[in-house]
Amino acid sequence: xxxxxxxxxxxxxxxxxxxxxxxxxVLPGQAQEKPQQAEVVAVGPGGVVDxxxxxxxxxxxxxxxxxxYAGTNVxxxxxxxxxxxxxxxxxxxxx
Amino acid sequence: xxxxxxxxxxxxxxxxxxxxxxxxxVLPGQAQEKPQQAEVVAVGPGGVVDxxxxxxxxxxxxxxxxxxYAGTNVxxxxxxxxxxxxxxxxxxxxx
Amino acid sequence: xxxxxxxxxxxxxxxxxxxxxxxxxVLPGQAQEKPQQAEVVAVGPGGVVDxxxxxxxxxxxxxxxxxxYAGTNVxxxxxxxxxxxxxxxxxxxxx
Amino acid sequence: xxxxxxxxxxxxxxxxxxxxxxxxxVLPGQAQEKPQQAEVVAVGPGGVVDxxxxxxxxxxxxxxxxxxYAGTNVxxxxxxxxxxxxxxxxxxxxx
Amino acid sequence: xxxxxxxxxxxxxxxxxxxxxxxxxVLPGQAQEKPQQAEVVAVGPGGVVDxxxxxxxxxxxxxxxxxxYAGTNVxxxxxxxxxxxxxxxxxxxxx
Amino acid sequence: xxxxxxxxxxxxxxxxxxxxxxxxxVLPGQAQEKPQQAEVVAVGPGGVVDxxxxxxxxxxxxxxxxxxYAGTNVxxxxxxxxxxxxxxxxxxxxx
Amino acid sequence: xxxxxxxxxxxxxxxxxxxxxxxxxVLPGQAQEKPQQAEVVAVGPGGVVDxxxxxxxxxxxxxxxxxxYAGTNVxxxxxxxxxxxxxxxxxxxxx
Numbered sequence: 001x002x003x004x005x006x007x008x009x010x011x012x013x014x015x016x017x018x019x020x021x022x023x024x025x026v027l028p029g030q031a032q033e034k035p036q037q038a039e040v041v042a043v044g045p046g047g048v049v050d051x052x053x054x055x056x057x058x059x060x061x062x063x064x065x066x067x068x069y070a071g072t073n074v075x076x077x078x079x080x081x082x083x084x085x086x087x088x089x090x091x092x093x094x095x
Numbered sequence: 096x097x098x099x100x101x102x103x104x105x106x107x108x109x110x111x112x113x114x115x116x117x118x119x120x121v122l123p124g125q126a127q128e129k130p131q132q133a134e135v136v137a138v139g140p141g142g143v144v145d146x147x148x149x150x151x152x153x154x155x156x157x158x159x160x161x162x163x164y165a166g167t168n169v170x171x172x173x174x175x176x177x178x179x180x181x182x183x184x185x186x187x188x189x190x
Numbered sequence: 191x192x193x194x195x196x197x198x199x200x201x202x203x204x205x206x207x208x209x210x211x212x213x214x215x216v217l218p219g220q221a222q223e224k225p226q227q228a229e230v231v232a233v234g235p236g237g238v239v240d241x242x243x244x245x246x247x248x249x250x251x252x253x254x255x256x257x258x259y260a261g262t263n264v265x266x267x268x269x270x271x272x273x274x275x276x277x278x279x280x281x282x283x284x285x
Numbered sequence: 286x287x288x289x290x291x292x293x294x295x296x297x298x299x300x301x302x303x304x305x306x307x308x309x310x311v312l313p314g315q316a317q318e319k320p321q322q323a324e325v326v327a328v329g330p331g332g333v334v335d336x337x338x339x340x341x342x343x344x345x346x347x348x349x350x351x352x353x354y355a356g357t358n359v360x361x362x363x364x365x366x367x368x369x370x371x372x373x374x375x376x377x378x379x380x
Numbered sequence: 381x382x383x384x385x386x387x388x389x390x391x392x393x394x395x396x397x398x399x400x401x402x403x404x405x406v407l408p409g410q411a412q413e414k415p416q417q418a419e420v421v422a423v424g425p426g427g428v429v430d431x432x433x434x435x436x437x438x439x440x441x442x443x444x445x446x447x448x449y450a451g452t453n454v455x456x457x458x459x460x461x462x463x464x465x466x467x468x469x470x471x472x473x474x475x
Numbered sequence: 476x477x478x479x480x481x482x483x484x485x486x487x488x489x490x491x492x493x494x495x496x497x498x499x500x501v502l503p504g505q506a507q508e509k510p511q512q513a514e515v516v517a518v519g520p521g522g523v524v525d526x527x528x529x530x531x532x533x534x535x536x537x538x539x540x541x542x543x544y545a546g547t548n549v550x551x552x553x554x555x556x557x558x559x560x561x562x563x564x565x566x567x568x569x570x
Numbered sequence: 571x572x573x574x575x576x577x578x579x580x581x582x583x584x585x586x587x588x589x590x591x592x593x594x595x596v597l598p599g600q601a602q603e604k605p606q607q608a609e610v611v612a613v614g615p616g617g618v619v620d621x622x623x624x625x626x627x628x629x630x631x632x633x634x635x636x637x638x639y640a641g642t643n644v645x646x647x648x649x650x651x652x653x654x655x656x657x658x659x660x661x662x663x664x665x
Contacts, residue, residue: 003160004187006152011186036644050182051147052621057576065573065644065653072185074131074160083160083185087620090642090653091581092574098255099282101247106281145277146242167280169226169255178255178280193350194377196342201376240372241337262375264321264350273350273375288445289472291437296471335467336432357470359416359445368445368470383540384567386532391566430562431527452565454511454540463540463565478635479662481627486661525657526622547660549606549635558635558660 001077005044008054010089012038012066012082036065037093038082046086056086063093096172100139103149103181107133107161108174131160132188133177141181151181158188191267195234198244200279202228202256202272226255227283228272236276246276253283286362290329293339295374297323297351297367321351322378323367331371341371348378381457385424388434390469392418392446392462416445417473418462426466436466443473476552480519483529485564487513487541487557511540512568513557521561531561538568571647575614578624580659582608582636582652606635607663608652616656626656633663 003011015037039061046056058064070088074081098106110132134156141151153159165183169176193201205227229251236246248254261274288296300322324346331341343349355373359366383391395417419441426436438444450468454461478486490512514536521531533539545563549556573581585607609631616626628634640658644651 002189004189006184006186007182009185036642048148048150053618055618065642067642072131072160072162074186076188087577089576090579091576091644093646094572094574097284099284101279101281102277104280143243143245167226167255167257169281171283192379194379196374196376197372199375238338238340262321262350262352264376266378287474289474291469291471292467294470333433333435357416357445357447359471361473382569384569386564386566387562389565428528428530452511452540452542454566456568477664479664481659481661482657484660523623523625547606547635547637549661551663 003042003074003076003081003083005042005083007044008046008049008056008086009044009083010040010056010058010086011042012064012071012084013041014038014080014082015063036068037063038066039063041081044086054086058086058089058092064089065091065093098137098169098171098176098178100137100178102139103141103144103151104139104178105135105151105153105181105184106137107159107166107177107179108136109133109177110158131163132158133161134158136176139181149181153181153184153187159184160186160188193232193264193266193271193273195232195273197234198236198239198246198276199234199273200230200246200248200276201232202254202261202274203231204228204270204272205253226258227253228256229253231271234276244276248276248279248282254279255281255283288327288359288361288366288368290327290368292329293331293334293341293371294329294368295325295341295343295371296327297349297356297369298326299323299365299367300348321353322348323351324348326366329371339371343371343374343377349374350376350378383422383454383456383461383463385422385463387424388426388429388436388466389424389463390420390436390438390466391422392444392451392464393421394418394460394462395443416448417443418446419443421461424466434466438466438469438472444469445471445473478517478549478551478556478558480517480558482519483521483524483531483561484519484558485515485531485533485561486517487539487546487559488516489513489555489557490538511543512538513541514538516556519561529561533561533564533567539564540566540568573612573644573646573651573653575612575653577614578616578619578626578656579614579653580610580626580628580656581612582634582641582654583611584608584650584652585633606638607633608636609633611651614656624656628656628659628662634659635661635663 005011040058042060043056043058046054066084067088071082071084074083100106135153137155138151138153141149161179162183166177166179169178195201230248232250233246233248236244256274257278260278261272264271264273290296325343327345328341328343331339351369352373356367356369359368385391420438422440423436423438426434446464447468451462451464454463480486515533517535518531518533521529541559542563546557546559549558575581610628612630613626613628616624636654637658641652641654644653
């Protein structure tokens with residue numbers, strides 16, 4: 001069972017303290033300070049959305065920064081996801 | 096008697112506890128936590144809506160996630176439906 | 191004496207309890223629960239409205255569902271009408 | 286001395302109780318219930334307004350229904366007029 | 381020293397009681413009831429403004445009606461002017 | 476060190492009492508009544524801004540009137556500047 | 571590890587008191603008065619964003635003035651960044 005985003009939507013999963021430590025971004029004690037970092041789980045097809053051509057610029061596995069207060073929280077099979085528009089993702093975090 | 100949605104409108108039916116259990120998405124006791132999951136009942140024709148070309152991307156029978164607070168509630172023959180715009184549907188739930 | 195809607199406007203008449211029973215949609219006692227069901231009385235010509243091409247998709251006699259809080263109430267010759275934009279009509283009710 | 290509306294503007298004159306009776310629309314005692322019925326006094330030339338082509342669809346002498354709260358009230362030579370945009374006129378009342 | 385309006389801007393001068401009497405529009409005692417009547421002092425060149433082609437439809441000397449609450453008040457050499465957009469002028473008053 | 480405005484931005488410097496007297500616009504005692512008069516210090520290149528072609532219509536040295544509450548105040552090397560969009564400048568003051 | 575901005579986004583780093591002194595812009599004691607001056611750290615690719623062609627006009631290393639209240643604050647590896655849209659940058663500070 002999985003979430004397949006439509007149009008310009010992107011499914012994200014909040015990075016948890018353990019994962020962010022593993023990736024070296026933050027110390028565990030600071031995890032609550034970074035609520036906008038997430039991992040891309042699935043990416044919509046893009047195309048013409050609301051009359052504008054959208055090319056998706058992130059891919060599954062990317063670590064991203066997204067706009068505060070953006071998106072819809074969804075729980076599926078006990079996991080929490082955030083679904084945002086591609087334009088709510090403002091940067092990719094590269095190693 | 097049935098609802099025929101116009102333009103980019105989609106008729107949804109809220110998934111009830113029994114149905115969601117059957118589909119394996121949630122345990123009955125958690126049904127009240129997922130108010131945005133619904134099944135597509137009927138899909139408008141799309142086309143040019145508000146000056147923009149809209150291609151409908153869901154079909155009757157799809158399980159979908161839709162935007163909180165979107166849509167109009169309608170009761171017909173004792174059944175409750177939600178009519179939303181296609182752009183208020185953000186993801187399809189696939190098995 | 192009659193109302194001739196302009197542009198993308200549609201003249202509606204609220205379905206009353208008797209009529210809705212006759213059409214089989216609702217039991218009389220439930221009439222107050224369906225304030226958004228109405229019958230189309232007259233349809234504007236469509237065409238270019240606010241810079242966008244609008245094709246009218248309902249016709250006089252259609253039973254329709256329209257957006258809550260949409261439209262302007264008008265009384266003419268003792269009858270009450272609601273004038274809405276075509277885009278405020280979200281679905282047609284077919285038998 | 287007269288008001289010449291610009292662009293998509295239309296000059297209206299509220300129908301008074303006497304006039305509405307004469308036209309048969311309402312009984313004098315109900316005049317205060319119909320504040321949106323007016324007679325067209327003058328019509329702007331239309332054309333490209335705010336980047337959109339507007340074709341004026343009413344003419345002087347038409348009885349019209351206009352949007353509540355729309356328009357600007359103007360007094361000239363002791364007469365009260367309402368100047369609205371053509372898109373604030375939603376229907377023509379025909380005999 | 382003079383005000384040269386840019387783009388779709390128009391410089392207006394409020395008609396004072398004496399002037400409006402002279403033009404026959406109002407009696408002096410009613411001057412405070414007509415705050416939206418003004419004389420055009422200078423007219424911007426029009427052209428493409430905010431991506432739309434604007435053709436100026438008033439000229440210096442015109443008596444006009446403008447939208448309430450529109451415009452910017454400016455004092456220059458002891459004179460008060462109102463600078464409005466052309467679209468805030470809704471009608472010309474002709475003799 | 477200087478401010479180079481981007482796109483459709485214009486750097487302004489508020490006219491102080493001494494300067495406005497010198498140019499003959501106002502008496503020193505009235506300086507606090509004219510907060511929207513300023514001198515253009517630098518002008519952005521214009522071009523396509525937010526999808527629209529903008530041609531800059533003021534130049535360094537122009538005395539201008541700008542919209543109240545528009546712009547961003549910046550202090551550089553002890554001098555105060557206001558940076559506004561070209562569309563916030565409504566008129567040029569010519570001698 | 572670094573931030574790679576998408577679309578029309580720009581990663582900025584607030585100029586601290588020491589740095590601004592070094593560049594000669596401000597005296598250390600005045601640092602708290604200039605919260606909108608920052609150095610460009612990384613620049614998105616531009617291109618078609620929200621249906622409009624955006625050409626990025628700043629480059630890494632530029633000292634810029636940006637709109638108050640614009641942008642998203644991000645902390646990465648103990649450093650604070652501000653991510654803004656290119657249109658929120660209003661001027662470049664040149665030496």
